[in-house]
Amino acid sequence: MFLAIVPAYNEEKRIGSVVQSLFEHVDKVLVVDDCSEDNTFEESKKAGAVVLHHKINCGQGAALETGHEYARRNKAEYVLHFDGDGQFDTNDIIPALQKIKEKKADVLLGSRFLDNRSKIPWFKKYILLPVAQQVGRVFGGLKLTDAHNGFRILNINALKKIRITQDRMAHASQIPELIQKYNLNYVEFPVKVTYHEYGQCTVGGLRIMRDLIIGKFIK
16 A cells, blocks of 8 residues: 555645645555644545644644554555645655656655756745754765655555654654664655745754754753
């Protein structure tokens, strides 16, 4: 089974169309509703997804790990991480699945920088993302072209080993750390990202660094 895991928080306007578009490329769609204050849960169900609901807001990392646990219990062979805000292009999914199989990799990591399809805002491209890359190398060790991209595919071997403990956005740096720790094979793959009027801000980036430092040195 190829399972799409979609962490979602207050995405009622977009989640339905995202779920419906995913069904053309995966076997099952799981939405993890992270205690949304809107109708994300209802819209996800209406679109045909399996929906798990957090009773308190735990963060995107925790939502992904909830999805991982579901995938392990249901014996998924591959899982796709896919954001619920409509930024990713579903046309990248099948070529990405073919690539991870062709390379016999455990993890495929999406990258905005391997082609020119993503129109990245200037501040994010030249300030936030370079800082994120350096943070990722310090804490994760992998030399990635795009350290904080939410498009990923994991095979069953990676799914068994990667247990996300960074509940919020710092999970994006923890995953490469775990890939290195368990000596998993990985490949990067070009994906398109379409930016909306909202997104990761400077304060959010600082929070990621804080969470990484706390998680690294305070057990």
